[in-house]
Amino acid sequence: MARTFSGEIKNIERLELSELPVGVEGRFMVELTRDGMGMPVRAPMVTLRGKKDGPTLGIVAALHGNEVNGIRTIHELFDRIDPATLRGTVVALVVANVPGFLLRQRVYLDGTDLNHIMPGKEGGSSAQVYAHRLVDRVISKFDYLVDLHTASFGRVNTLYIRSDMSHATCAKMTYMLRPQIILHNPAYEGTLRDEAMDRGIPAVTVEIGDPHRFQPEMIKRTVTGLRAVLAELEMTPRRQLAAGPEPIMCASSSWMYTKAGGLLDVSARMMQQVERGDQVATLRDVFGDVVERYNAPTDGVIIGKAVDPVAPTGARILHLGVMVEPGEDIVGRDVASSLKKEGK
Template sequence: MSATTPRTPRPSFAIGTVKVRPGHTREIGLPITKLVTGSEISLPVRVIHGRHDGPVVWVNAAIHGDEVVGVEVIRRVLSRLSAKTFRGTLLAVPIVNVHGFMAGDRYLPDRRDLNRSFPGSARGSLAGRIAHLMMREVIDKCEVGIDLHTGSDRRTNLPQIRADLDDPRTRALAEAFGAPVIVHAKLRDGSLRAAARERGATVLLFESGEAMRFDAWAIEAGVAGVLRVLAALDMVDADTLNNDALATPPPVLVSRRTGWVRARRTGIVNLDATLGQRVEVGDRLGGLSNSFGKTLRLVKADRSGVVIGRTTAPLVNRGDALVHIAEIEGAEPPGIPDHPQAAEAFDALDEISVL
């Protein structure tokens, strides 16, 4: 009888003051501060520590308190996962900006933007302390992260990934996510993505939908994308996706340059442009009028590409951002697909035009 080497059990995962055993899920609260009533405010984290070895990944949402789409994305993703079959470890943080989320506010009580406060400091402002806690207990333990966002300031966004496309691993995971468009985006000082990249993590930033709205199409794109990334990292089996459309990432369009068409006059805007729409230079996107309906100015595309964002505000001032257009790589002439995958991606965009 041949001897076999006994398998070494996977160690428990330490976070905060607790340890999560392999094959188990644990919800914990990492203390942030106290309210004036004495009630404690904590950073909510669910740890799925799989029985089998694999990457350590985080997914977070609501770093801006009014961005609720990602919270629902995480809830639905977690409902599909089991620590018994999971490979690796997932740290899910559905609400990073707890104060803002409770108030329905993008910012913290002192009006600081949490996503400009990383990596933070243990003795800094409230924003700095939350950022420091997130870095120490979550990000520093992980090799890959997905940061979920929505449009801000009465804007809505097409599902899209923003990432460093010059990094091969980041680009591969961005393509695996399967959002209609992936955008090469520079790092912003103080952002979670910049701080995490500085620590060596691979980070995808997902944008989809509008603040304070549960847009079904935005949520579904996020759920599918997160599950595809977990599958690409071999953390879940294909049958976890339970759908051929989820298991196989659709073709994506790549952009390295985007720009906003801005209001040339102050007035009331009526936009015809829809998310995912293909446009060419000079195409009409809408019009600006005064309160009596007199047309003051037409809104026209200043570049060819795909509409990836637009304002939802009817009243605009001169200079306000109206329509966000992404120029697409590999299109010749601009905005026209020149290969089958691009054509399929444009067809997919047509199916999810929502406004």
């Protein structure tokens, strides 16, 4: 479906849902702060407001400026939503961390991780003000939030979701998105997901593979998942979506770190299911002698791992998910079985 947009990119200072164009895509630049020359720093935002009233699904990409798979995900999603049948509004902040995006870096200009300082504050540092206005001017208007991320520089991720699976709406959104791995993970304080949840906005974080690149397969899968979320929220007509493989459910996860410094080779593969004691990585000194070998501390599945071999003491090795035991009374299971019964 070709995207028809209102034809004008409007500069605005905050998202006003009632002022969005109806039945046609809106494109906006939202002013957040001013730079050192007094010029506005604006974040790009696209909207689709249906003719029928309904909830607002918000999607955020590139809150970490180098995590770009989410940007392409938004483009492709907007290609596929028919505004004629849409109920409610889809709002996507295409690039949330504009200064970081321009510098191709995760953090804000001053080195601050915006996803650690939410909700920021007026009268604070540049990063705090920026974070505050992102929330106040845009994200606070959402009814639901999907925050799109990837791994950090030097690392790779599976397609996985961090979500509080004890929260029924979050659990449903997560199942609809159908990632490779679901990680039950109540949000850490200071993250955008935590701030949204505190405001009563059900929110999930989708980790779409690797930074600094577009990965078409994972992008496509996320777009399909977001369309299923729209249908689940009754914002689009119900339709049968191709069901992917059942996600692997993890009750918790942990990172392994190097205990010495050197050159790291992580032999474990993404999505590999390892047993406690399996060798997963080797650290060598600069001459090639093995310094340490690392073994999985528990049974689990590889959610993400380091691909940058340069590993000082305390470098991340891999992200190991601890899978839900068969028969374990997991959070969200009632939601899962209710979805199965409804035949979705």
